[in-house]
Amino acid sequence: MTDVHDKATRSKNMRAIGTRDTAIEKRLAALLTQAGFDFRVQDAALAGFDFRVQDAALAGRPDFVIDAWQCIIFTHGCFWHHHDCYLFKVPATRTDFWLDKIAKNVERDERDLSTLIEQGWRVLIVWECALRGRLKLNDTDLTERLEEWICGGGQTAQIDTQGIHLLTVSPPRKA
Template identity: 45%
Template sequence: MPDVHDPMTRSRNMAAIRGADTRPELMIRRALHALGFRFRLQDRKLPGRPDLVLARYRAVIFVQGCFWHLHGCDLFRWPATRQEFWQGKLRGNQARDQRNIALLTGQGWRVAQIWECALKGRQKLAPGQVVAALADWLRSDAPLLDISGQG
């Protein structure tokens, strides 16, 4: 059994966490593509490296994991161990997200956040409902969209 306190084991475990091409992200990408929306992926030139960039609509989409981005839903639980580390890490992620959204809106981008709880868990929404709300937002001129599970 691996020693979870060993720094090498910990870094290998953290390296296994996907930053792109997650199931929720792939579901959103496939659905938007089927509706005729075209986008770029993971644009490194933009703050926060959005998951999808729809330049034609001057819009970016983040598909956020509820744990990693400190979402206040049923899918989020504080880890029982190394609490100081996790609080610093996750609160830092949350602050960085807010900074990146402010930078993007300051540059004239519209920003959507789709939370993992909207697509999985007890309070998930119907996938069609999430995609329809996203498509309606893209066709509008609303600056922000936040879709999370019912609750």
């Protein structure tokens, strides 16, 4: 199947996809704030319920960091991070290119997750399908799952359309 756009248009469209302040990040930030967590700038004094965003000093540049609870939260797009859900569709054009690119994203995600856990962080992945789409969780359910995980002290988990689930993490590969 050929692409409906020419190469220049497709390239322009792909460049327009943001890496920060995405709709799913904004929704999650609003839910964290609604739950009593407040956004703070990177160098502000540490307070119990503050979160910061996009910390480049940490592996994977986490979307949200809650220092007082030793928590990191990532919002993962289902396409870019290859989530096995209805939002992930294998591209019909340049299939090998896209599958290779996505596989590298998944490999990097696994490496970053292992690094953060080794550093003592608890990590939560919130999938795009839990935040948008026809099967998304409602705000109440999503907020309850976030609070349950943040305050509950669990290790690594993910939230998708089915709720919250523990993640098993492979040990990092030795170079």
